[in-house]
Amino acid sequence: MIVDAHAHLLPKxxxxxxxxxxxxMEPIEDSTDRLLVFGKMxxxxxxxxxxxxxxxxxxxxxxIDAEVVSPMPPLLRYDLPAADGLALARHVNDFAAELSSHAPxxxxxxxxxxxxDPDAATAELAAMKEQGLAGVEIASNILGSSIGDEKFLPFFQEAQRLDFPVFVHAMPSPMDRLPMSAMGTYVVGIEGMFAAASLILGGTAAACPDLRIxxxxxxxxxxMMLPRANYFWGGSWNEEPPDRERAVMPDDGPSPLEYARRFYYDAMVFDRRTIRYLIDLLGADRLLVGSDFPAMLREEPGAKTLRDMQLPDDEWADISHRNVFRWLGRGDLGSATVAAGAARTGAR
Structure with a gap:
């Protein structure tokens, strides 16, 4: 079974x-596709x-047996007036729930x-869960502020209280040190790192140990940065026992690597060598299948690189589907998807 944990939707x-x-959305002549018009986009x-x-x-x-679909990232327009942002979110959420209802x-x-508007965002989580949505997507920065900023801590605490998963999608932020051509490549990589690191360094990871993100x-x-962070934390190479005399920033709490191993990560990194490093450093129990479909073309068949890596059965089962059910906290969904997959296989 394969569940694609990173795919996108757009309201019609x-x-x-x-x-x-x-x-x-504008119609496109002689096509069932539609043109999204959003500001200059x-x-x-x-x-x-x-x-x-x-x-x-x-x-x-x-x-692919199932997809976790989230709003297309350009919809995460945090520059809108707060009331308009809430209205847009509710419209998108209504559509997302309706789309899912066709094949839950x-x-x-x-x-x-x-x-x-962190207060409005926090207050909306309970209604989203009641609506049947499986979690919430946020961008890696909010108008240039890291998500680990203390003003967003109540949002993550409420997500933890509600047992409501969070998906952080890397989004460019204003940056004049790289050309615009880097916005979808290098800057996205930098932004993802900033977002995760800010949760560790800003105290959110410590305050929300049961947050599923x-x-x-x-x-x-x-x-690539975590081993260096671990050295500054504990003064040792290769994740050996801490050497406090060498530590630059001694800390008796969990190490940066220990915090990072609480998070989940989709493995859409475009290279099997990178996936092997992620498995070795973070663990196969932390990785998910991802594709960005249909914003990007999916490998054919889906997760082809992962399939071709000849991973041990347990590691493949974790990455292909078990981890996404753990992240979502949806064992019931796993059972339904298994049954649906078996039915499809029998029908072929």
């Missing part, structure tokens, strides 16, 4: 009386973004909240 339409700052959205039947067909074609064992939907694209460059 928006209310006619929506605020002018909302996106809208013009994005041709394939039908699979918003039609449940097309999503299921696409999963079948790629040999195969389309698992996350929603969004207006993080520009996942990072897109393995939190960018985090894994």
């Amino acid at each position: 339409d928006y209310p006619a009386d929506a605020p002018s700052c909302f996106p809208h 013009r994005f041709p959205a394939k039908e699979v973004f918003f039609e449940a039947e097309r999503r299921v067909e696409a999963m079948d074609a790629s040999d 064992e195969r389309i698992v939907a996350l929603g969004m909240v207006p993080m520009q 996942s990072f897109s694209h393995a939190a960018g460059g985090l894994a």
Whole structure:
């Protein structure tokens, strides 16, 4: 069984009386696709973004049993007025719940909240869970503020209290040290690292030990920085016992690596050598399948690189599906997906 934990949705339409700052979808001549218009953005959205039947067909074609779908990241517009951001989030969440209802064992939907207003975002979580959404997606920074900033701590505490998973999607922030061509590549990697590191350094990870949180694209460059962080914490190489005389910043609490091993990471890193390093450093029990589909083309078949790595059975089972059910806290979903997968296999 394979569950793609990083895929995206877009609503098909928006209310006619929506605020002018909302996106809208325009028809494309002689096509079932639609054009997303959001400020300066013009994005041709394939039908699979918003039609449940097309999503299921696409999963079948790629040999994927289920997807965790989250709002397309450009919808996370934290620059909107707070009231408009909340209205947009509720519209997207309604659509996400409706999309999932067509095939709940195969389309698992996350929603969004207006993080520009931390109090409103926190208050919205309970309603999202009641609505049947499986978790919440947030960006890696909020108008340039790291998610580990103390002003966001109540949000994460409430997510932990509600047992509601969080998905952090890397998003560019204002940066003038790299050209614009780096926004979707290097900057996304930097942003993922900043987001995860800020939760460790800012105290959120310590304050929320039971928070279930996942990072897109393995939190960018985090894994390469963790051994150095561990040395500064404990003064030893290779995660050997701490040598406090060598430690630059002695700390008797959990090490940076121990904190990082509480998080989940999708393994969409484009290279089997990187995946092997992530398994070795963080553990196979921390990794998820991810594709960014349909914003990006999925490997064919889905998770092809992982399939070809000939991982031990337990590691493959963890990465391909068990970890995503642990992150979501949805054993019931796992049972339903297994049954649905067996039925599909028998029907072939």
